[in-house]
Amino acid sequence: MPAMLRTLARKMGLMAHSFSGGIHPDMHKLSAESAIEDAGISPILILPMKQHIGSPCSPLVSVGDKVLRGQKIAKSEGYLSVPVHASTSGRVVKIEEHAIAHPSGMGMPSIFIEADGDDRADESLEPLTDWRNVDPTVLRERARMCGLAGLGGAVFPTFIKLVQDKRFPIETVILNGIECEPYLTNDHRLMVEKASEILDGMAIIMHMVGSSSGIIAIEDNKADAADAMQEALATKEGMDDVQVKVLPTRYPQGSEKQLIYSLTGREVPAGKLPMHIGVICQNVGTTKALRDAVILGRPLTERIVTVSGDALPNPANLRILLGTPIRSLFARQGLEDFSNIQVIHGGPMMGERLRHPDIPVVKSTSGILALSQHAMQSAHTVESPCIRCGHCSEVCPASLVPNLLADFCRSDQFDKAEEYKLFDCIECGSCSYVCPSNIPLVHYFRYGKGQIALGRREQAFAEASRQRSEGRDQRLAREEAEKAARRSRVRKTHAPKPAAEPETNTVTSATDNTSAATAKPEEKS
Amino acid sequence: MTESMIGLLYALASLGAFALCAGIVLAIAQKIFHIEGDPMIDNIDALLPQTQCGQCGYPGCKPYATAVAGAQADVNHCVPGGERTMLQIASLMGVEPKELEEEASAPMLAFVREDECIGCTLCIKACPVDAIIGAPKQYHTVIGDHCTGCTLCVEPCPVDCIDMLVKPELIEHWAWPLPDTKRSQLGHERREQHAGHA
Numbered sequence: 231m232p233a234m235l236r237t238l239a240r241k242m243g244l245m246a247h248s249f250s251g252g253i254h255p256d257m258h259k260l261s262a263e264s265a266i267e268d269a270g271i272s273p274i275l276i277l278p279m280k281q282h283i284g285s286p287c288s289p290l291v292s293v294g295d296k297v298l299r300g301q302k303i304a305k306s307e308g309y310l311s312v313p314v315h316a317s318t319s320g321r322v323v324k325i326e327e328h329a330i331a332h333p334s335g336m337g338m339p340s341i342f343i344e345a346d347g348d349d350r351a352d353e354s355l356e357p358l359t360d361w362r363n364v365d366p367t368v369l370r371e372r373a374r375m376c377g378l379a380g381l382g383g384a385v386f387p388t389f390i391k392l393v394q395d396k397r398f399p400i401e402t403v404i405l406n407g408i409e410c411e412p413y414l415t416n417d418h419r420l421m422v423e424k425a426s427e428i429l430d431g432m433a434i435i436m437h438m439v440g441s442s443s444g445i446i447a448i449e450d451n452k453a454d455a456a457d458a459m460q461e462a463l464a465t466k467e468g469m470d471d472v473q474v475k476v477l478p479t480r481y482p483q484g485s486e487k488q489l490i491y492s493l494t495g496r497e498v499p500a501g502k503l504p505m506h507i508g509v510i511c512q513n514v515g516t517t518k519a520l521r522d523a524v525i526l527g528r529p530l531t532e533r534i535v536t537v538s539g540d541a542l543p544n545p546a547n548l549r550i551l552l553g554t555p556i557r558s559l560f561a562r563q564g565l566e567d568f569s570n571i572q573v574i575h576g577g578p579m580m581g582e583r584l585r586h587p588d589i590p591v592v593k594s595t596s597g598i599l600a601l602s603q604h605a606m607q608s609a610h611t612v613e614s615p616c617i618r619c620g621h622c623s624e625v626c627p628a629s630l631v632p633n634l635l636a637d638f639c640r641s642d643q644f645d646k647a648e649e650y651k652l653f654d655c656i657e658c659g660s661c662s663y664v665c666p667s668n669i670p671l672v673h674y675f676r677y678g679k680g681q682i683a684l685g686r687r688e689q690a691f692a693e694a695s696r697q698r699s700e701g702r703d704q705r706l707a708r709e710e711a712e713k714a715a716r717r718s719r720v721r722k723t724h725a726p727k728p729a730a731e732p733e734t735n736t737v738t739s740a741t742d743n744t745s746a747a748t749a750k751p752e753e754k755s
Numbered sequence: 756m757t758e759s760m761i762g763l764l765y766a767l768a769s770l771g772a773f774a775l776c777a778g779i780v781l782a783i784a785q786k787i788f789h790i791e792g793d794p795m796i797d798n799i800d801a802l803l804p805q806t807q808c809g810q811c812g813y814p815g816c817k818p819y820a821t822a823v824a825g826a827q828a829d830v831n832h833c834v835p836g837g838e839r840t841m842l843q844i845a846s847l848m849g850v851e852p853k854e855l856e857e858e859a860s861a862p863m864l865a866f867v868r869e870d871e872c873i874g875c876t877l878c879i880k881a882c883p884v885d886a887i888i889g890a891p892k893q894y895h896t897v898i899g900d901h902c903t904g905c906t907l908c909v910e911p912c913p914v915d916c917i918d919m920l921v922k923p924e925l926i927e928h929w930a931w932p933l934p935d936t937k938r939s940q941l942g943h944e945r946r947e948q949h950a951g952h953a
Contacts, residue, residue, distance in 0.1 A: 334929040613936035640933070673934040680930025687928065688804070695805035695903050698884040699815060 247495035249488035251627040252480040253660045255579070257451060261415045261538050261545040266423055268549050269562065271318050271345045275553030276590040277303065278330050278338040282379035283386050284310030289341055295322045298352035300529045302375075303341055312377045312387045316343055317531040317551035319350040329589050331575035331582045340590070343553065355527035366394055366438040369524060376523035377530045377593075382406060382417075382484065382513035383576055385594040388520065391503075391510055392438045401508040403436050403444040404493060405517060407455060408477070408484035411577025414597045416534040417514050419547045421448070421455035425462035428514050431521030433469060439510055444472040445493050449479040481579065482658040486511045488627045500654050515596075535591055537563050539600035541571045550591050556598045557587040565600055572606045574599040579659045614667035622661035622671060628654045632661035632671045639678030644685070647678050655679075795824040795847075802843045803833055807883035808905030810834040810857070815883060823848065835859050835904075862922040863904035869894040871916035878908035878917060 280286035287304035297303055297316040304314040323344045327337035358364050358372065370389050378388035394400075405428070409417040421428060436444055446463075448456045453476075460474045475493060483489055487498045489511065496507050504511055512520075515534060522528045531552055538545035543564035550559065556573075560566070573584040576596055591598075622632035630651055638647035652675060661671040800820035811832035813819040822828035823844060830844040831853035838855060845852040867878070867887070874892040886902045889895030897908075909917045 332926060332929075333931065334926060336924070336926045336929060338926060613934070670934040670936065673931065676931040677933050684928075684930050692803070692805040694901070695807065695884050696800070696816070698886070698901065699805065699807050699817075702883065702885050 247492055248478075248480075249483070249491045249627050250629055251625045251660060252482065252488075253625050253663055254479070255412050255481055255663060257479070258412045258538075258540070259415050259418070259451070260413065260540075261536055261547050262418060262452075264415075264419070264546045266419050266534055266547045266549055269551070269554065269559060271347060271349060271551060272554040272558055273345055274323075274555070275317050275320070275343045275345060275551060276328050276340050276555065277314055277317070277343065277553040278328065278340045278590065278592060279304055279314065280338060281314060281385060281552070281593040282312050283384065284308065284312075286338070287311065287314050289325055289339070291322050291325075291341065293322055293324055296320075297322060297343060298350050300355070300531055301352040302529070303343075306374075310387060310390065312374055312379055312389070314341070315377055315529040315531050316341075316352075317553050318343070318345045319348050320345040329586070330592065331584060331589050331595070333582055335585055351528075353527070355529070357527040358524050361434055361524050362437060366392075366440070369434065369438050372523055373520055375529070376519075378516060378519055378523060379530075379593050380513055381515035381519060381533055381593060381596070383580070383594050383596045388512070388516055391505065391512070392435065393505075394438070394440050395505065398505045399508060400439040400441040400505060400510050401443065402494065402510075403432065403439065403441050404490065404509060404511040405432050405444065405446040405514055406484060406486070406489060406511055407446060407448045407452070407459070407514045408489060409452070410449060410479070410481045410484040411579055411581075411597070412481075413538045413599055414536045414577050415538070416536045416547055416596055418452050418455050420518060420534050421452070421514055422458045424518055425455075425458040426465070427521050428459070428518050429462050429466050429469065429472075430525065431517035431519075432472070432512075433466070434520055434524050435510070435512060435517065436469075441510075442471050444469070446472065446474045447489055447493060448474065448476055449483060450476050451479045482627055482656070482660065485627065485656050485658060487656070500651065530593065533591070533593065533595065535559070535595050536597035537599075538597060539574070539602075540605045541565065541600040541602045550595075552592060553590045555588065555590055556595075559591070559598065560587060560600060568600075570603055572601045572603065574601060579663070580657065613669050616667055616669060619666060621664040621666065625660040625664050627658060627660060628656055630655060632675075633669075635678070636669060636671045636674040639674040639681075642681070644678060644682050648682065652678055652682070793821075793824055796820050798847060799823050799844055802836070802840055802847065804836045804840065804903075805884075806835045806903035806905045808835060808903065808907065809883075829853055831855050863906070863919045864899055864902050864922045865897045865904065865906070865908050866918045866920050867895050867897055868916040868918065869896065871914055873914055875913060877911040877913065881908045881911045883907060 279289065285306070285308035287306050289304050291297060291303045298319045299316060301316045302313050303316050306313045320343045322341060324342045325339065326342070328340040329335070330338045355375070358369070361369060370392050373392055374387070374389035379385040380388060407417055407421050409415070432444060432446070436442065446459050448459065456474055456476050463469060463472060463474065477483060477492055483492060486504060490504055490509050491497055494509065496509070498504050498507055519530050519533070523530070532549055533552065534547055535550045536545070536547050537559050542560065546563055548559065568587055573587045574581045575584055575589070575598060576582060576594070578599060578601065581597070581599070616633050616637070618633065623630070626632055635647055635650055635652055635655070638644070638650065639652070655675050657672050657675060659672050662669070665671060796817070800817050803816040803820060805816050807815045809815065811819045811828070811834070813822055813828070819828060819832065823830060830848060830850060831841050833840050834855070834857045837859045841855060842852055872894050874889065874894065876889060876891055876895070878895060879887045879889055883905060884901060884903055886898045887895050887908060888898060904919065904922065906919055909919060
């Protein structure tokens with residue numbers, strides 16, 4: 231009923247646009263007042279070969295090599311990928327698999343760097359202080375070279391969004407300072423302390439996409455950040471058409487599609503990107519990193535991380551070199567004993583539960599949390615039947631019907647699940663949060679998405695195998711026919727004595743899926 | 756009397772004309788929408804995993820599909836396809852599902868120990884999907900992405916240098932399992948039962 235009233239009020243223009251659904255969890259912003267501290271240089275840094283969405287990188291260095299801060303140590307393979315850089319100067323001590331924050335518990339090939347403590351920088355990238363006169367495509371290449379990926383947590387390669395496309399002109403640049411996950415305060419502190427740098431980054435983005443208007447979105451629980459941004463905005467030139475918008479706090483407002491709707495009233499169609507409706511959205515941390523990459527010529531080698539949780543004595547916001555083991559960061563903040571503690575990578579709503587704290591900080595590490603069992607409410611092991619209360623549908627920001635979708639996934643009716651738009655689910659966890667029966671809805675959705683992806687992969691592999699097999703059959707048939715033709719020819723010409731040719735086999739290679747393999751075995755006839 | 760006869764004749768004539776028209780339309784439609792081959796074979800073939808392994812006793816997936824479509828083979832002989840494939844074929848054919856005779860092993864991959872390979876090309880000839888590269892007296896090697904794990908190359912190798920390895924699980928291909936709750940396990944069991952009776 232309240233949802234209906236809201237919709238009605240919005241339709242009548244009584245209320246501003248706002249995404250539907252959402253929840254109000256306790257925010258626990260324990261570290262909101264703690265200024266960003268430098269966590270220093272860890273003696274050993276572990277850099278996984280994939281810290282972004284897309285294809286993994288391959289190492290460019292070998293064991294024993296000396297590296298400098300900002301030196302590219304792994305190159306990207308494929309378009310949807312960004313390189314990895316050394317976070318400090320030192321020596322490569324080993325390259326092997328190491329645990330990362332992944333629900334499978336599987337590892338990832340990683341480069342281990344022993345820091346020498348000098349922190350000497352690779353200064354091969356020149357600063358582009360005069361970026362206003364630099365072509366956007368050059369800046370875009372700079373963003374890719376510097377390894378920028380969305381620091382809000384999704385780590386989508388940044389350069390892909392920063393493009394001018396005549397078909398989709400960008401009208402509005404949105405700076406995402408929402409930070410709607412409980413506990414996390416890294417974006418908050420960055421806005422309070424580095425407002426001017428963030429705005430420089432925003433100006434660079436606006437130059438790159440050719441837009442003059444922008445919105446800085448901040449939730450109303452971060453009034454000091456909004457003030458700081460407003461103040462800095464007043465001193466900047468050429469940003470008259472940029473405004474700070476303060477939105478009422480609600481989770482998951484920081485999700486790109488939901489935020490765009492709240493600010494512009496425009497919906498990003500399913501399967502499309504914000505650029506298709508003339509909007510580009512960047513996280514404040516990414517924007518600051520872009521500014522450093524362009525103006526200072528500095529690749530992405532560090533990020534701000536919130537180290538927090540009710541089990542941690544001293545919550546803080548730290549500037550951390552990528553690759554720093556998180557165990558040492560918890561130790562720095564006074565936590566060494568991890569018994570009865572759940573460690574979370576990211577925020578408590580969408581983050582990953584970790585089996586152990588022996589993983590490095592990567593580009594997606596917005597926060598690391600140490601939560602007590604009490605805070606975790608290990609309720610999900612006692613799932614009860616759905617009582618059809620409809621709370622999940624009310625809070626779903628993507629306007630889906632979570633209980634139905636979960637039923638479809640649980641019973642492997644994946645075609646139905648797709649029909650009910652399983653892939654529009656952003657896995658924000660609002661439905662699981664409100665479910666009175668403790669149904670782990672998002673977990674079912676992840677299961678369903680995984681099984682559908684698996685099925686598609688198997689299907690594609692089977693289809694490719696079938697084509698190769700058919701190609702081979704055709705080739706064999708053709709060869710057989712050729713042989714028969716030759717045989718009859720030979721019989722006609724050398725009728726009395728059988729000709730014995732030496733067997734010269736040039737045998738097949740299968741570089742192609744079809745019958746392109748060039749096997750022509752000449753048999754003795 | 757004669758009037759009703761005339762009425763009857765009219766009725767017969769009009770129905771006959773209608774039947775003739777319908778017959779002509781159907782004949783034309785059959786020409787236009789003619790389907791080559793038996794669509795059932797292709798439908799079954801599409802459900803099979805295309806490993807071409809021959810574990811079903813037929814020389815490949817298509818021959819097995821042909822046999823099943825012709826009701827000459829049972830639906831439960833595809834080992835790598837497992838239960839899911841068996842159930843799909845059974846429901847497509849409208850026959851009772853049958854218990855699988857053999858459990859599918861974990862996905863495998865052939866691997867040539869190149870130091871020992873003598874370059875005889877026998878494995879290349881045996882591979883049903885052209886997944887082995889090589890030339891006479893040169894090392895042969897298996898294209899991992901194309902290998903279906905059918906094991907047909909192992910037997911012909913005269914120096915026994917082909918190993919079947921468990922296909923490595925890639926982190927990109929990892930899929931979430933069902934949540935570990937009593938209820939989801941219960942759902943899983945019910946589903947299995949249901950599938951058994953379907």
